[in-house]
Amino acid sequence: MSRVYNFSAGPSMLPVEVLERAQKEMVEYGSAGMSVMEMSHRSKDYEAIIQGAEALVRELMHVPDNYKVLFLQGGGSSQFTMIPMNLANKNKKCDIVITGQWAKKACQEAERYITVNKVASSADKTFSYIPKLDPATFSKDADYFYICMNNTIYGTKFKELPDTGNVPLVADISSMVMSEEIDVSKFGLLFAGAQKNLGPAGVTLVIVREDLIGNEMDITPVMFNYKIHADNGSMYNTPPTYAIYVLKLVLEWIKERGGVKALQEINKKKAKILYDYLDQSALFKGTVVPEDRSLMNVPFVTGDETLDAKFVKDAKEAGLVNLKGHRTVGGMRASIYNAMPVEGVQALVDFMKKFEAENK
Numbered sequence: 001m002s003r004v005y006n007f008s009a010g011p012s013m014l015p016v017e018v019l020e021r022a023q024k025e026m027v028e029y030g031s032a033g034m035s036v037m038e039m040s041h042r043s044k045d046y047e048a049i050i051q052g053a054e055a056l057v058r059e060l061m062h063v064p065d066n067y068k069v070l071f072l073q074g075g076g077s078s079q080f081t082m083i084p085m086n087l088a089n090k091n092k093k094c095d096i097v098i099t100g101q102w103a104k105k106a107c108q109e110a111e112r113y114i115t116v117n118k119v120a121s122s123a124d125k126t127f128s129y130i131p132k133l134d135p136a137t138f139s140k141d142a143d144y145f146y147i148c149m150n151n152t153i154y155g156t157k158f159k160e161l162p163d164t165g166n167v168p169l170v171a172d173i174s175s176m177v178m179s180e181e182i183d184v185s186k187f188g189l190l191f192a193g194a195q196k197n198l199g200p201a202g203v204t205l206v207i208v209r210e211d212l213i214g215n216e217m218d219i220t221p222v223m224f225n226y227k228i229h230a231d232n233g234s235m236y237n238t239p240p241t242y243a244i245y246v247l248k249l250v251l252e253w254i255k256e257r258g259g260v261k262a263l264q265e266i267n268k269k270k271a272k273i274l275y276d277y278l279d280q281s282a283l284f285k286g287t288v289v290p291e292d293r294s295l296m297n298v299p300f301v302t303g304d305e306t307l308d309a310k311f312v313k314d315a316k317e318a319g320l321v322n323l324k325g326h327r328t329v330g331g332m333r334a335s336i337y338n339a340m341p342v343e344g345v346q347a348l349v350d351f352m353k354k355f356e357a358e359n360k
């Protein structure tokens with residue numbers, strides 16, 4: 001077997017142990033006589049899978065009892081619509097911090113239905129930092145306050161949460177979910193598309209405080225109604241059964257490794273190896289201000305597009321793939337999610353050192 005180190009931002013690397021387990025159970029799951037893909041979602045076997053997945057999310061993220069854990073479809077992007085439709089039920093108003101493409105998209109979608117107050121933006125410097133927030137600019141009557149907590153494309157992360165008082169804080173944690181500990185009780189709603197850090201594409205995890213749902217706009221489609229999904233244990237309709245099954249395997253893998261806190265330590269170590277190298281390199285340069293750097297997505301450049309392209313190509317030949325940066329930033333980006341081992345990051349840095357020596 002020759003698996004590469006895959007630095008893709010998403011869909012991204014999955015733990016090989018998870019893939020092997022799925023492979024083993026692919027044709028016949030336990031004594032079910034069939035694959036998980038072929039099962040009724042109403043069967044006992046499947047109920048155990050989806051309920052087990054929910055229990056593991058609750059355990060690993062210490063989700064308080066007054067929160068619902070939902071497995072939905074439509075990707076992270078559907079949340080850009082579901083959130084205003086379900087949560088903006090008092091004053092039809094939200095606050096948002098513009099820290100990149102995903103926050104912008106969430107903003108544009110919310111603007112179709114409600115008033116959006118853009119509290120701050122880091123667009124002036126290609127989203128290479130997290131703007132300092134002044135609570136005086138927050139709307140007292142907002143139905144929620146929205147942030148994209150880890151910016152997958154630009155490699156920034158909120159390390160301090162805005163103090164929104166009684167206004168529920170909503171966060172897109174697609175590219176950082178379970179990479180470090182998060183205090184769920186500080187949020188009204190958290191969501192994450194699975195394909196970055198939790199499993200295959202096709203399922204989106206939503207964690208929402210109970211009192212915030214059940215008051216959706218009249219126009220809300222039934223499939224976009226959190227209450228409907230919550231009341232039906234995420235099985236109002238056929239859920240993405242196989243994606244949830246693989247997600248459960250990933251959660252078991254996280255638990256076996258000691259949980260989110262243990263992974264957080266490994267993730268810090270991985271990020272440090274890469275940032276330490278970038279900070280002393282004469283060729284490569286990180287694009288984000290040090291205080292706002294993400295643990296998961298690390299963009300960097302040489303400053304020379306031709307050299308960037310050569311690096312991406314040579315790295316691929318060395319088994320380090322998907323290092324090309326997002327088209328809006330250029331250069332390179334290494335996404336080093338939970339499934340990326342320390343050895344993968346070390347291999348990347350070793351390769352960068354060699355490339356630097358050969359290209360100065």
Ligand SMILES: *Cc1c(COP(=O)(O)O)cnc(C)c1O
Nearest residue numbers: 075076077102152172174175193
């Ligand atoms: C990938 C990503 C999304 C979009 O997810 P889809 O599942 O493709 O809709 C949203 N937000 C963030 C932070 C992401 O990284």
